[in-house]
Amino acid sequence: MLTIDQLSLQLPLYASWWKRDWATCLDAFSLTLSPGEVHAVVGASGAGKSLLAYSIMGLLPTPARLNGQLYYQGKPLDDIRQRQLRGRELALIPQSLSALDPLVRTQRQVAWAAQRAGQSSAHAWRSSQQALDHYQLDARAQQAYAHELSGGMARRVLTAMAHVSQAKLVIADEPSVGLDPHQRQRVLAALRGLADQGKTVMLITHDLRHALPIADRVTIMRNGKRVETAPANAFQGTGDSLTHDYSKALWQALPDNHFSTSETSRTPQLQQEANVA
Amino acid sequence: MLKAHQLRFQFANSAPLLRALSLTLNAGQWLGLSGDSGAGKSTLGKLLAGYLAPQTGAVTLDGAALPKSGVQPVQWLPQSPELAVNPRWRVGKILREAWTPSDAQCQAFGVQPSWLSRFPQSLSGGELQRVCVLRALAPEVRFLVADEISTMLDPITQLELWQALKREAEQRQLGVLVISHDSALLERLCPQRLHLSDGQLTSI
Numbered sequence: 001m002l003t004i005d006q007l008s009l010q011l012p013l014y015a016s017w018w019k020r021d022w023a024t025c026l027d028a029f030s031l032t033l034s035p036g037e038v039h040a041v042v043g044a045s046g047a048g049k050s051l052l053a054y055s056i057m058g059l060l061p062t063p064a065r066l067n068g069q070l071y072y073q074g075k076p077l078d079d080i081r082q083r084q085l086r087g088r089e090l091a092l093i094p095q096s097l098s099a100l101d102p103l104v105r106t107q108r109q110v111a112w113a114a115q116r117a118g119q120s121s122a123h124a125w126r127s128s129q130q131a132l133d134h135y136q137l138d139a140r141a142q143q144a145y146a147h148e149l150s151g152g153m154a155r156r157v158l159t160a161m162a163h164v165s166q167a168k169l170v171i172a173d174e175p176s177v178g179l180d181p182h183q184r185q186r187v188l189a190a191l192r193g194l195a196d197q198g199k200t201v202m203l204i205t206h207d208l209r210h211a212l213p214i215a216d217r218v219t220i221m222r223n224g225k226r227v228e229t230a231p232a233n234a235f236q237g238t239g240d241s242l243t244h245d246y247s248k249a250l251w252q253a254l255p256d257n258h259f260s261t262s263e264t265s266r267t268p269q270l271q272q273e274a275n276v277a
Numbered sequence: 278m279l280k281a282h283q284l285r286f287q288f289a290n291s292a293p294l295l296r297a298l299s300l301t302l303n304a305g306q307w308l309g310l311s312g313d314s315g316a317g318k319s320t321l322g323k324l325l326a327g328y329l330a331p332q333t334g335a336v337t338l339d340g341a342a343l344p345k346s347g348v349q350p351v352q353w354l355p356q357s358p359e360l361a362v363n364p365r366w367r368v369g370k371i372l373r374e375a376w377t378p379s380d381a382q383c384q385a386f387g388v389q390p391s392w393l394s395r396f397p398q399s400l401s402g403g404e405l406q407r408v409c410v411l412r413a414l415a416p417e418v419r420f421l422v423a424d425e426i427s428t429m430l431d432p433i434t435q436l437e438l439w440q441a442l443k444r445e446a447e448q449r450q451l452g453v454l455v456i457s458h459d460s461a462l463l464e465r466l467c468p469q470r471l472h473l474s475d476g477q478l479t480s481i
Contacts, residue, residue, distance in 0.1 A: 013399075044431040046401035152314070177429065180314040181458060206431040253432035255461040260436070 001200050002033040002056070002077075002169055007068035009051055009060070009224070022065065025051045027224040029068075033169070038192060038201045040211040040232070042250070043221030049204045050095060052221075053171045056202075057092050058082030072169070087116045091167035095174045095204075097154045100146035106157050107132060107142040113161040124164075131160040135190070152179045159187055163194070170194055171202045176210060188214050208235070209254055220247045278303050279351060279420045279452060284324060284334040286317075294320055296476035297334070302420060305450040309467030311460060311481075316473045318456045322422040325454065326353035338419075348375055352413040356425040358405040362397045368408055369393030376415035386411045386441045403434040410438065414445060420452045427462070439466060 009026035025048045033039050043049050054060050056070060058079055070077040072085070082090070101109055107128050114124035114131075132142050135156040146154060155175060162170050172191055176184040188203075192214040195201045205211050211218065212232050220227040228244040235242070239251040252258045281300040287293040294317040302308055302325075312318045323329045325336055327343045336343060338350060355361050362371050372378065372393065383390070386407045397405055406426060413421060423442075427435040443466075446453055455466055463470050471478045 042431075044401075044434055045403050045429065206429065208432060250432050253436040255459065255465045259465045 001035045001073060003069075003071040004029060004031045004052075004056070005069040005071065006030055007052075007055060007066070007070065009048070009055055009067075010065040011051075011061070012063050025224050026055065029221075029224065029226055031219060031226060031229070033200050033202060035168075035200050036195055036198050037216040038195045038203055038214050040203045040205060040208075040215035040218045041221055042205060042208050042211060042218055043227075045206060047221040048224040049206075049221055050173055053092060053173050053202070053204055056169075056171060057086055057090060059092070087113065087165060087167075088118065089168045091162040091165045091170045093155075093158050093162045093170065093172040093175050095177070097146070097151060097158075100154060100157065102146050105143050105145060106137065106149070110157065110160050110164055114164040117165040117167075119164075127164050128160070131164045132157070134163070135160050135186070152183045155179060156183070156187065159190060163190070167199065169200045169202070171204065173204045174206070175203070176205065176207065184210060208250060209256065220244070220250060222246055278339055279325065280337045280340075281321075281325060282334050282337065284321075284331045284336070286320060286324060286329065286331045294476060295324075295331075298476065298478055299334075300325075300471075300478060302452045302454055304419065304452050305446070306452045306469070307446070307467040308452075308454050309463035309470035310454055310456045310473060311458065311463060311470065312473035314458075317476065318473055319424050321473065322353055322424045322454065322456055325420075326351045326422050328353060348415045348417040350417055351420040351422065352418050353422045354410060354413055354424060354426050356428060358402065358409040359397065361409055362405065364397055366397075367393065368395055368397060368400065371397065372408055372412050375412055378411055378414070382411065382414075382445075385444065387437060403430045403438075406430065407438060407441075410442060418451070419449075420454070421446075422454045422456065424456045425458070428458070435462075 007026050007029045008024070010022040010024050013021045013023045015021055029052065041049050041052065055066060060066065072081070110128035110131060111124045114127050115121060119127060137153060137156060141149060141153055149157065159175060170191070175187050175191065179187060188210065191201050191203060203211055203215060212235055215232040217229055218232055218235065219229045228242065228247045230242055230247065235251055239248045242248050242251065252260065279302040281298065284295050284298045285293060286295040298321070310318055320329065324331055327336065327349060343349065343351065388407055388411055392400060392404065392408070400408070410426065427438055430438065445451065455463060457463055470481050472481050
């Protein structure tokens with residue numbers, strides 16, 4: 001469905017006015033997503049998770065240097081194709097709530113997303129209504145402007161927009177941040193539902209624990225590299241079926257598990273990396 | 278001893294959020310606070326640190342009111358560190374606004390010397406959160422209100438932050454109120470835990 005092949009990304013970093021360095025944000029990253037799966041991408045902040053999403057959608061800032069190849073349904077996914085497919089077959093649920101248009105009421109905004117996907121305006125209006133009802137946004141929230149919505153409501157509006165666009169690949173960037181447990185459950189269940197309809201869902205999150213119940217596979221990212229891809233059920237017990245020390249350490253550090261750094265996470269190499277950072 | 282006595286608080290044009298709420302936090306005590314969103318957890322935290330004033334009742338520190346000026350002995354740590362720093366100041370200036378931590382203390386919280394000359398936007402959320410925690414640990418500080426400070430962190434960074442804070446708190450007998458949705462985290466950190474609902478505290 002989507003193949004990421006040796007993707008590398010560098011962004012400029014200005015040390016002073018005239019001195020430009022390049023920061024490596026993605027480093028030879030490869031991954032294949034299949035239809036009908038929820039694939040969780042988990043890593044610390046700064047691991048390059050969001051930049052991976054922007055690279056797939058073609059939303060990187062101009063000075064970025066991108067190398068490597070993307071393939072969508074067997075064909076290369078280049079700038080032109082990204083522009084054609086974005087909002088139709090590829091949907092992004094962005095992390096930032098400022099992605100909502102501040103001058104438009106909620107329902108109009110969702111209807112636009114449906115129209116962009118090729119629905120007639122009457123049909124789009126109806127399906128936006130249905131999507132908003134589905135995410136339990138009441139009539140008042142449907143007629144509200146973005147600033148009148150709470151963080152959790154705004155996030156559900158963004159999810160509803162991805163829902164109506166009928167996209168085949170949905171990338172959700174931290175969709176459950178700032179939601180209380182009940183709402184978080186709803187949003188995650190909705191993503192699982194999309195995958196069960198045969199779509200592909202990439203769930204970007206730092207919250208390993210809540211991603212596990214809905215994910216099929218989990219990719220652990222660190223410093224722009226792929227550490228490990230494991231089935232979600234490998235994360236249980238003491239995490240012995242995980243092959244990489246960093247994934248094990250991540251699992252062990254959860255408060256429901258050991259809440260301790262095991263010996264493995266304290267290897268000299270990791271220490272050294274921390275000092276360099 | 279930090280004491281809240283019969284606090285009542287409501288925002289304008291809305292129902293009372295906290296009703297006759299009392300709370301005691303001793304030196305060296307770790308107290309957990311949970312509750313649904315909108316229950317008033319952060320409001321309670323801000324009241325304890327003096328960011329808000331209650332309509333009735335009072336917050337006292339060893340029987341006296343909170344000081345009006347100087348470094349506050351009760352520090353509130355918010356969830357989003359990027360909103361708690363001046364984006365035009367370099368990290369070193371941000372950190373030294375309240376006090377100057379020693380190199381050993383910086384190291385204990387994983388604050389790298391190279392960050393000090395950078396601007397806060399160039400640090401990740403987890404890195405900036407550690408800077409903010411260290412900033413709040415001036416020698417005058419005796420109580421901390423940690424308001425969801427580790428929700429945006431991955432498990433390992435979260436763990437390292439709490440371990441560093443635990444060590445520091447033990448050494449100085451800091452009292453810490455931990456506000457979180459995460460019951461597993463609260464169980465790990467706090468022997469005593471309270472739940473806030475309908476403006477009242479119940480212990481769990």
